Amino acid sequence: DAKTTQPTSMDCAEGRAANLPCNHSTISGNEYVYWYRQIHSQGPQYIIHGLKNNETNEMASLIITEDRKSSTLILPHATLRDTAVYYCIVRVAEQAGTALIFGKGTTLSVSS
Amino acid sequence: GAVVSQHPSWVICKSGTSVKIECRSLDFQATTMFWYRQFPKQSLMLMATSNEGSKATYEQGVEKDKFLINHASLTLSTLTVTSAHPEDSSFYICSAEGLAGEYEQYFGPGTRLTVT
Numbered sequence: 001d002a003k004t005t006q007p008t009s010m011d012c013a014e015g016r017a018a019n020l021p022c023n024h025s026t027i028s029g030n031e032y033v034y035w036y037r038q039i040h041s042q043g044p045q046y047i048i049h050g051l052k053n054n055e056t057n058e059m060a061s062l063i064i065t066e067d068r069k070s071s072t073l074i075l076p077h078a079t080l081r082d083t084a085v086y087y088c089i090v091r092v093a094e095q096a097g098t099a100l101i102f103g104k105g106t107t108l109s110v111s112s
Numbered sequence: 113g114a115v116v117s118q119h120p121s122w123v124i125c126k127s128g129t130s131v132k133i134e135c136r137s138l139d140f141q142a143t144t145m146f147w148y149r150q151f152p153k154q155s156l157m158l159m160a161t162s163n164e165g166s167k168a169t170y171e172q173g174v175e176k177d178k179f180l181i182n183h184a185s186l187t188l189s190t191l192t193v194t195s196a197h198p199e200d201s202s203f204y205i206c207s208a209e210g211l212a213g214e215y216e217q218y219f220g221p222g223t224r225l226t227v228t
Contacts, residue, residue, distance in 0.1 A: 036219075043116075043205050043219035044156070087155075097144045097163065097209070100217055102156040 009107040018075040022088030025069040032093040037084040118220035135206030141186035142208035150203040196227040
Protein backbone atom coordinates (compact mmCIF):
# COMPACT_ATOMS: atom_id res chain seq x y z
CA ASP A 1 0.00 0.00 0.00
CA ALA A 2 1.11 3.59 -0.64
CA LYS A 3 2.16 5.58 2.37
CA THR A 4 0.62 8.83 3.50
CA THR A 5 2.01 11.91 5.18
CA GLN A 6 -0.04 14.01 7.56
CA PRO A 7 0.80 16.87 9.91
CA THR A 8 1.25 15.70 13.46
CA SER A 9 -1.26 18.08 14.96
CA MET A 10 -3.68 20.87 14.12
CA ASP A 11 -5.85 23.26 16.08
CA CYS A 12 -9.26 24.56 15.13
CA ALA A 13 -11.74 26.91 16.75
CA GLU A 14 -15.19 25.56 17.43
CA GLY A 15 -17.59 26.41 14.64
CA ARG A 16 -14.88 26.95 12.08
CA ALA A 17 -13.98 24.62 9.25
CA ALA A 18 -11.19 22.15 9.92
CA ASN A 19 -9.10 21.32 6.86
CA LEU A 20 -6.87 18.29 7.32
CA PRO A 21 -4.32 17.67 4.57
CA CYS A 22 -2.85 14.37 3.48
CA ASN A 23 -0.08 13.65 1.03
CA HIS A 24 -0.13 10.36 -0.88
CA SER A 25 2.20 11.04 -3.77
CA THR A 26 2.82 7.36 -4.56
CA ILE A 27 -0.83 6.33 -4.72
CA SER A 28 -1.70 3.75 -7.35
CA GLY A 29 -4.52 4.07 -9.82
CA ASN A 30 -6.69 1.51 -8.08
CA GLU A 31 -6.17 2.80 -4.55
CA TYR A 32 -8.83 4.74 -2.74
CA VAL A 33 -8.27 7.40 -0.09
CA TYR A 34 -9.95 6.60 3.22
CA TRP A 35 -10.34 8.76 6.28
CA TYR A 36 -10.97 7.40 9.75
CA ARG A 37 -10.83 9.08 13.11
CA GLN A 38 -10.23 7.78 16.59
CA ILE A 39 -11.55 9.48 19.65
CA HIS A 40 -9.56 8.69 22.77
CA SER A 41 -9.86 5.08 23.92
CA GLN A 42 -12.39 4.15 21.25
CA GLY A 43 -12.23 2.15 18.03
CA PRO A 44 -11.65 4.03 14.77
CA GLN A 45 -14.69 5.51 13.08
CA TYR A 46 -15.12 5.61 9.33
CA ILE A 47 -15.56 9.11 7.92
CA ILE A 48 -15.39 9.07 4.16
CA HIS A 49 -13.54 7.63 1.19
CA GLY A 50 -13.02 8.45 -2.48
CA LEU A 51 -11.13 7.53 -5.61
CA LYS A 52 -10.74 10.70 -7.65
CA ASN A 53 -13.93 12.71 -7.41
CA ASN A 54 -14.71 14.93 -4.48
CA GLU A 55 -17.04 13.31 -1.99
CA THR A 56 -19.38 14.66 0.66
CA ASN A 57 -21.44 13.00 3.34
CA GLU A 58 -23.10 14.05 6.55
CA MET A 59 -19.81 14.10 8.40
CA ALA A 60 -17.31 15.65 6.05
CA SER A 61 -16.12 16.48 2.56
CA LEU A 62 -13.15 14.95 0.81
CA ILE A 63 -11.28 16.95 -1.78
CA ILE A 64 -8.82 14.99 -3.93
CA THR A 65 -6.42 16.82 -6.23
CA GLU A 66 -6.58 16.09 -9.91
CA ASP A 67 -3.26 14.24 -9.87
CA ARG A 68 -4.49 12.31 -6.77
CA LYS A 69 -1.25 12.96 -4.97
CA SER A 70 -2.92 14.73 -2.09
CA SER A 71 -6.28 15.23 -0.47
CA THR A 72 -7.99 17.33 2.16
CA LEU A 73 -10.61 16.29 4.64
CA ILE A 74 -12.95 19.12 5.53
CA LEU A 75 -15.09 19.22 8.66
CA PRO A 76 -17.30 22.20 7.81
CA HIS A 77 -18.26 23.26 11.31
CA ALA A 78 -15.97 21.68 13.87
CA THR A 79 -17.29 20.96 17.33
CA LEU A 80 -15.53 19.94 20.52
CA ARG A 81 -16.60 16.36 19.84
CA ASP A 82 -14.50 16.37 16.68
CA THR A 83 -11.33 16.39 18.76
CA ALA A 84 -9.65 13.15 17.72
CA VAL A 85 -6.79 11.59 15.79
CA TYR A 86 -7.57 11.59 12.06
CA TYR A 87 -6.04 8.95 9.85
CA CYS A 88 -5.66 9.18 6.09
CA ILE A 89 -5.18 5.72 4.53
CA VAL A 90 -4.83 4.58 0.95
CA ARG A 91 -6.06 1.12 0.14
CA VAL A 92 -7.22 -0.94 -2.78
CA ALA A 93 -10.96 -1.18 -2.41
CA GLU A 94 -13.14 -3.90 -3.82
CA GLN A 95 -10.48 -6.40 -2.87
CA ALA A 96 -11.42 -8.65 -0.04
CA GLY A 97 -9.11 -9.20 2.88
CA THR A 98 -7.02 -6.05 2.58
CA ALA A 99 -6.28 -4.56 5.95
CA LEU A 100 -6.20 -0.87 6.73
CA ILE A 101 -2.68 0.17 7.61
CA PHE A 102 -2.61 3.10 9.99
CA GLY A 103 0.05 5.78 10.03
CA LYS A 104 0.50 8.27 12.83
CA GLY A 105 -2.39 10.48 11.84
CA THR A 106 -3.18 14.08 12.72
CA THR A 107 -4.31 15.01 16.19
CA LEU A 108 -7.02 17.63 15.77
CA SER A 109 -7.79 19.75 18.80
CA VAL A 110 -10.99 21.77 18.66
CA SER A 111 -11.30 24.48 21.27
CA SER A 112 -14.03 26.89 22.24
CA GLY B 113 -24.26 1.51 9.80
CA ALA B 114 -22.72 -1.86 10.52
CA VAL B 115 -21.98 -2.62 14.15
CA VAL B 116 -19.05 -4.54 15.58
CA SER B 117 -18.90 -5.39 19.26
CA GLN B 118 -16.08 -6.54 21.47
CA HIS B 119 -16.22 -8.31 24.79
CA PRO B 120 -14.99 -7.58 27.32
CA SER B 121 -14.45 -3.85 27.04
CA TRP B 122 -11.71 -4.06 29.65
CA VAL B 123 -10.03 -6.86 31.54
CA ILE B 124 -7.38 -7.17 34.22
CA CYS B 125 -5.55 -10.44 34.56
CA LYS B 126 -2.57 -11.82 36.40
CA SER B 127 0.70 -12.58 34.70
CA GLY B 128 0.78 -16.10 33.30
CA THR B 129 -2.95 -16.45 32.74
CA SER B 130 -4.80 -16.44 29.43
CA VAL B 131 -7.43 -13.99 28.28
CA LYS B 132 -9.98 -14.37 25.49
CA ILE B 133 -11.38 -11.38 23.62
CA GLU B 134 -14.45 -11.74 21.40
CA CYS B 135 -15.23 -9.73 18.30
CA ARG B 136 -18.72 -9.96 16.82
CA SER B 137 -20.31 -8.45 13.75
CA LEU B 138 -23.86 -7.81 14.91
CA ASP B 139 -25.80 -7.04 11.76
CA PHE B 140 -23.71 -8.38 8.91
CA GLN B 141 -21.61 -11.38 8.03
CA ALA B 142 -17.87 -10.88 7.98
CA THR B 143 -15.67 -13.10 5.90
CA THR B 144 -12.57 -11.36 7.18
CA MET B 145 -11.74 -9.88 10.54
CA PHE B 146 -8.61 -8.04 11.52
CA TRP B 147 -6.96 -7.69 14.90
CA TYR B 148 -4.98 -4.63 15.89
CA ARG B 149 -3.01 -3.64 18.96
CA GLN B 150 -2.46 -0.10 20.13
CA PHE B 151 -0.02 1.02 22.80
CA PRO B 152 -0.45 4.38 24.53
CA LYS B 153 0.10 7.38 22.28
CA GLN B 154 0.83 5.13 19.31
CA SER B 155 -1.08 4.22 16.20
CA LEU B 156 -2.91 0.98 15.55
CA MET B 157 -0.67 -1.89 14.57
CA LEU B 158 -2.08 -4.78 12.56
CA MET B 159 -1.53 -8.10 14.31
CA ALA B 160 -3.33 -10.60 12.12
CA THR B 161 -5.94 -11.21 9.46
CA SER B 162 -8.57 -13.78 10.22
CA ASN B 163 -10.72 -15.55 7.62
CA GLU B 164 -13.72 -17.63 8.55
CA GLY B 165 -12.91 -21.30 8.63
CA SER B 166 -9.20 -20.98 7.98
CA LYS B 167 -6.02 -20.22 9.87
CA ALA B 168 -5.19 -16.63 10.61
CA THR B 169 -2.36 -14.82 8.87
CA TYR B 170 -0.06 -13.11 11.33
CA GLU B 171 2.05 -10.03 10.72
CA GLN B 172 5.78 -10.26 11.07
CA GLY B 173 6.86 -10.17 14.68
CA VAL B 174 3.53 -11.33 16.10
CA GLU B 175 3.78 -14.71 17.84
CA LYS B 176 1.02 -16.96 16.59
CA ASP B 177 1.37 -19.33 19.53
CA LYS B 178 0.90 -16.48 21.96
CA PHE B 179 -1.96 -14.73 20.22
CA LEU B 180 -4.40 -17.45 19.22
CA ILE B 181 -7.06 -16.39 16.75
CA ASN B 182 -10.17 -18.40 15.96
CA HIS B 183 -12.74 -17.36 13.36
CA ALA B 184 -15.29 -20.14 13.63
CA SER B 185 -18.29 -18.34 12.15
CA LEU B 186 -19.11 -15.40 9.91
CA THR B 187 -19.99 -13.26 12.91
CA LEU B 188 -17.43 -14.19 15.55
CA SER B 189 -13.67 -14.08 15.86
CA THR B 190 -11.75 -14.55 19.10
CA LEU B 191 -8.28 -13.52 20.16
CA THR B 192 -6.73 -15.39 23.07
CA VAL B 193 -3.67 -13.94 24.70
CA THR B 194 -1.92 -16.93 26.24
CA SER B 195 0.43 -16.73 29.21
CA ALA B 196 -0.04 -13.00 29.37
CA HIS B 197 2.74 -10.77 30.64
CA PRO B 198 2.71 -7.09 31.59
CA GLU B 199 4.17 -6.15 28.22
CA ASP B 200 1.01 -7.53 26.60
CA SER B 201 -0.99 -4.81 28.30
CA SER B 202 -2.51 -2.84 25.46
CA PHE B 203 -5.68 -1.77 23.68
CA TYR B 204 -6.86 -4.54 21.34
CA ILE B 205 -9.18 -3.58 18.49
CA CYS B 206 -10.87 -5.74 15.91
CA SER B 207 -12.43 -4.80 12.60
CA ALA B 208 -14.74 -6.75 10.34
CA GLU B 209 -15.12 -6.70 6.59
CA GLY B 210 -18.41 -7.48 4.90
CA LEU B 211 -19.13 -10.09 2.30
CA ALA B 212 -18.44 -9.71 -1.39
CA GLY B 213 -19.58 -6.37 -2.73
CA GLU B 214 -19.12 -4.60 0.58
CA TYR B 215 -15.49 -4.27 1.45
CA GLU B 216 -15.84 -1.54 4.03
CA GLN B 217 -14.33 -2.26 7.39
CA TYR B 218 -16.04 -1.56 10.65
CA PHE B 219 -14.23 -1.35 13.93
CA GLY B 220 -15.14 -2.58 17.35
CA PRO B 221 -14.88 -0.33 20.41
CA GLY B 222 -11.70 -2.00 21.62
CA THR B 223 -10.68 -4.04 24.66
CA ARG B 224 -8.32 -2.64 27.26
CA LEU B 225 -6.10 -5.44 28.63
CA THR B 226 -4.04 -4.86 31.76
CA VAL B 227 -1.73 -7.62 32.94
CA THR B 228 -0.52 -7.31 36.51
